Amino acid sequence: xxxxxxxxxxxxxxxxxxxxxxxxxxxxxxxxxxxxxxxxxxxxxxxxxxxxxxxxxxxxxxxxxxxxxxxxxxxxxxxxxxxxxxxxxxxxxxxxxxxxxxxxxxxxxxxxxxxxxxxxxxxxxxxxxxxxxxxxxxxxxxxxxxxxxxxxxxxxxxxxxxxxxxxxxxxxxxxxxxxxxxxxxxxxxxxxxxxxxxxxxxxxxxxxxxxxxxxxxxxxxxxxxxxxxxxxxxxxxxxxxxxxxxxxxxxxxxxxxxxxxxxxxxxxxxxxxxxxxx
Numbered sequence: 001x002x003x004x005x006x007x008x009x010x011x012x013x014x015x016x017x018x019x020x021x022x023x024x025x026x027x028x029x030x031x032x033x034x035x036x037x038x039x040x041x042x043x044x045x046x047x048x049x050x051x052x053x054x055x056x057x058x059x060x061x062x063x064x065x066x067x068x069x070x071x072x073x074x075x076x077x078x079x080x081x082x083x084x085x086x087x088x089x090x091x092x093x094x095x096x097x098x099x100x101x102x103x104x105x106x107x108x109x110x111x112x113x114x115x116x117x118x119x120x121x122x123x124x125x126x127x128x129x130x131x132x133x134x135x136x137x138x139x140x141x142x143x144x145x146x147x148x149x150x151x152x153x154x155x156x157x158x159x160x161x162x163x164x165x166x167x168x169x170x171x172x173x174x175x176x177x178x179x180x181x182x183x184x185x186x187x188x189x190x191x192x193x194x195x196x197x198x199x200x201x202x203x204x205x206x207x208x209x210x211x212x213x214x215x216x217x218x219x220x221x222x223x224x225x226x227x228x229x230x231x232x233x234x235x236x237x238x239x240x241x242x243x244x245x246x247x248x249x250x251x252x253x254x255x256x257x258x259x260x261x262x263x264x265x266x267x268x269x270x271x272x273x274x275x276x277x278x
Contacts, residue, residue: 103134114134156212178199
């Protein structure tokens with residue numbers, strides 16, 4: 001039986017290296033169907049969904065063992081709908097502006113809603129604002145430019161961070177030249193204005209990692225790309241993260257095989273040096 005957990009590994013950990021700590025157990029309130037979480041580097045906090053319980057959980061950055069969350073957003077006023085809708089499985093946080101972001105609706109649906117909560121909210125609280133009509137279920141924020149990016153429908157939709165109601169994106173990166181593909185988690189690099197995500201879709205699965213500018217619009221090709229032969233060896237790229245200090249990109253190759261050339265590489269964390277983007 002797979003136990004829901006958040007595991008932390010040493011940066012230089014290799015194959016079959018155990019985690020240095022693991023957050024798991026009943027008191028954590030963690031559940032399955034979590035496909036991404038946010039990290040608030042400003043306040044050293046981890047924000048994760050409890051999609052089966054229709055909740056947002058916040059932990060200390062150094063949480064370990066069976067440690068309970070320090071805050072829980074949950075209840076009818078939140079309007080969070082969980083696993084039954086196929087969404088609420090990913091969340092992100094903006095520590096600069098003190099906000100938590102979650103998309104409610106089917107992850108592939110064209111008419112989802114983005115809910116924004118105060119970072120310090122706890123209990124049965126209503127969202128502070130709602131953005132309707134977003135496509136996709138994965139969110140990232142550029143606090144330097146006050147922009148919000150949503151990945152979904154093979155498009156990167158860029159909004160003003162404070163957009164609400166029926167506001168439309170100010171730019172959309174999409175089209176065959178752009179090679180945009182969906183991903184469970186993608187990342188932004190505000191110092192350079194980069195969007196880093198899965199790309200080169202095959203059977204709706206991203207096979208590579210690409211970089212676009214947050215100022216790009218329309219069918220804009222990626223500025224950089226790591227191809228599938230080097231990246232995930234044919235497995236789906238489900239998540240990307242950056243380590244600017246060491247000029248590295250970290251990707252997760254999950255167990256969904258698309259054009260696998262090395263069957264031993266699945267459900268793996270793979271790190272590449274990519275100094276050009278920093």
